[in-house]
Amino acid sequence: MVSPLAIVLFFFLVLPIAMIAIVSFWQATEFSIIPAFQFENYEFLFGSPVTYTVFINTFKYAILTWIFTFLIGFTVAYYLAFHIRSLTWQVALFLLCTIPFWTSNIIRMISWIPFLGRNGIANSTLISWGVIDEPLEWLLFSDFSVVLAFVHIYTLFMVVPIFNTMMRIDKSLIEAARDGGANGAQILWNVILPLTKPGIMIGTIFVVTLVMGDFFTVRIMSGSQSANVGRLISNDIALLQYPSASATAIVLLLTVLITIGILLRFVDIRKEL
Amino acid sequence: MEPRPRSFYALTAFFILFVVFLYGPTLTIGILSFQGPGGGLTFPMRGVSMYWFYDLFEQQAVGDIWGSFRRSIILGFMVMVTTIVVSVMGGLAFRKKFPGSTILFYLIITALVIPSILISLGVGLLFSQAGINVHWSTSGFGAQLTWTLPFGLLIMFAVFNRFDKSFEEAARDQGATSWQTIRYVVLPIIAPSLIGVALFGFTLSYDEFARTLLTSGSRNTLPLEIYGMTTNVTSPVLYALGTLTTIFSLVMIGIFLGVAVLMNRRRASKGSDAGKGLV
Numbered sequence: 211m212v213s214p215l216a217i218v219l220f221f222f223l224v225l226p227i228a229m230i231a232i233v234s235f236w237q238a239t240e241f242s243i244i245p246a247f248q249f250e251n252y253e254f255l256f257g258s259p260v261t262y263t264v265f266i267n268t269f270k271y272a273i274l275t276w277i278f279t280f281l282i283g284f285t286v287a288y289y290l291a292f293h294i295r296s297l298t299w300q301v302a303l304f305l306l307c308t309i310p311f312w313t314s315n316i317i318r319m320i321s322w323i324p325f326l327g328r329n330g331i332a333n334s335t336l337i338s339w340g341v342i343d344e345p346l347e348w349l350l351f352s353d354f355s356v357v358l359a360f361v362h363i364y365t366l367f368m369v370v371p372i373f374n375t376m377m378r379i380d381k382s383l384i385e386a387a388r389d390g391g392a393n394g395a396q397i398l399w400n401v402i403l404p405l406t407k408p409g410i411m412i413g414t415i416f417v418v419t420l421v422m423g424d425f426f427t428v429r430i431m432s433g434s435q436s437a438n439v440g441r442l443i444s445n446d447i448a449l450l451q452y453p454s455a456s457a458t459a460i461v462l463l464l465t466v467l468i469t470i471g472i473l474l475r476f477v478d479i480r481k482e483l
Numbered sequence: 484m485e486p487r488p489r490s491f492y493a494l495t496a497f498f499i500l501f502v503v504f505l506y507g508p509t510l511t512i513g514i515l516s517f518q519g520p521g522g523g524l525t526f527p528m529r530g531v532s533m534y535w536f537y538d539l540f541e542q543q544a545v546g547d548i549w550g551s552f553r554r555s556i557i558l559g560f561m562v563m564v565t566t567i568v569v570s571v572m573g574g575l576a577f578r579k580k581f582p583g584s585t586i587l588f589y590l591i592i593t594a595l596v597i598p599s600i601l602i603s604l605g606v607g608l609l610f611s612q613a614g615i616n617v618h619w620s621t622s623g624f625g626a627q628l629t630w631t632l633p634f635g636l637l638i639m640f641a642v643f644n645r646f647d648k649s650f651e652e653a654a655r656d657q658g659a660t661s662w663q664t665i666r667y668v669v670l671p672i673i674a675p676s677l678i679g680v681a682l683f684g685f686t687l688s689y690d691e692f693a694r695t696l697l698t699s700g701s702r703n704t705l706p707l708e709i710y711g712m713t714t715n716v717t718s719p720v721l722y723a724l725g726t727l728t729t730i731f732s733l734v735m736i737g738i739f740l741g742v743a744v745l746m747n748r749r750r751a752s753k754g755s756d757a758g759k760g761l762v
Binding site for chain 1: 487490502508515569572576577581587591599609625626632686690692705706709710722725733736
């Protein structure tokens with residue numbers, strides 16, 4: 211029963227990772243890659259100050275995106291789970307949130323440009339309201355726009371698992387807390403938040419790995435002024451420097467797996483499904 | 484009904500803002516795709532026209548939009564069917580522990596969290612070193628499965644965690660073979676969630692580009708075509724394409740929902756009345 215699954219994962223997950231690991235020790239010339247066993251790629255990677263900047267950038271984007279997707283995602287999930295009373299409405303509002311996702315990610319990202327640009331909607335609206343006198347430069351091609359695009363694409367990945375766990379909270383626990391004299395904030399902090407932790411963790415895993423593995427959003431939204439690890443890899447690929455790309459990829463993979471390993475200590479995924 | 488607390492209105496306002504935020508780019512694309520013939524990728528609008536939609540149907544200077552669209556649909560359906568079959572089989576198998584089940588489970592999680600570009604790079608390297616040409620229907624297909632299968636399996640795990648085993652036991656007691664049990668008892672019960680798996684399988688494949696980037700060969704899928712257009716094309720034809728693909732996606736969702744509704748009706752009319760207290 212399980213063999214097709216095992217075959218797919220073996221040929222398209224295990225073997226490719228093994229291949230990347232092998233190639234990361236190879237040598238590259240301008241036109242080809244040569245089998246070898248040398249640590250040049252790693253030495254170069256760890257010897258270059260760019261690497262550290264880029265990894266710090268990657269973590270910065272992951273953490274910032276996590277903070278905002280969590281705050282927004284938790285609030286939206288809370289609203290849907292506790293304030294919307296009928297299942298039909300919950301489903302309808304959910305569908306409303308998912309419709310934008312049927313437009314290609316790439317196109318949706320590009321369309322931030324006319325919105326945030328110098329003469330974009332955001333700037334011209336703010337000017338016409340008299341909030342600002344001249345266009346804000348930091349709206350586009352900045353860390354702000356990168357994080358904004360990430361939050362835009364990935365918040366739903368936070369909403370769904372959190373909503374899922376919230377729906378399974380026994381409502382009588384909340385009543386008990388209220389009978390015990392807890393106010394709304396206390397119920398939220400001491401009852402709902404701890405019980406929602408597994409959902410938050412699953413959402414966190416999604417958001418953090420998606421942001422850490424991204425190579426496109428940062429390029430488009432930072433106007434090529436900023437880089438993350440994914441971009442480093444894709445630049446190397448574009449230059450056909452596969453061994454160097456592979457070394458970076460291995461380091462990125464280990465970073466992601468360690469991060470996930472830490473997060474998984476807080477939640478047993480199989481129990482939570 | 485008890486009256487709504489004040490926090491309800493604050494949260495409703497927040498939710499509306501969130502929806503506006505989600506729809507902002509989609510609406511921007513929708514408006515700008517009707518840009519006049521002289522207009523560019525950004526505001527202001529220079530007239531309103533269908534020019535860019537017509538332009539989309541003309542021969543493009545670069546690329547092959549319609550070919551890539553066709554390939555994306557075929558690939559989407561291939562991935563969808565495979566995802567359903569493999570996920571159901573995997574879900575059934577994972578109900579019991581078997582040798583290697585823990586390793587396989589962690590592999591599924593790895594497939595889910597691994598940065599997509601690694602799959603692209605790895606599969607690309609694997610094929611080139613093995614001397615096989617990459618093609619969207621072989622290497623691209625496999626690379627996308629590593630993305631859709633984890634989702635399908637997680638849904639199946641969730642479904643089987645809530646599955647009442649006594650139905651199967653009852654079937655077995657009546658002398659059904661294990662295949663008959665699956666065919667006539669298990670599958671009909673889990674059928675509605677399979678629509679979810681199908682939807683995930685199709686849309687994740689249809690919109691995937693990172694995993695297909697180095698694995699599709701010389702013939703692009705639609706997201707790759709769009710990815711290429713972002714560097715070459717600087718006219719609102721990109722937005723026209725965006726608007727059209729959104730409409731197409733909505734039609735697909737409509738079809739999936741329609742199937743779900745039909746299945747529910749069939750169930751309601753042809754289902755058994757067992758357990759409803761009718762004698």
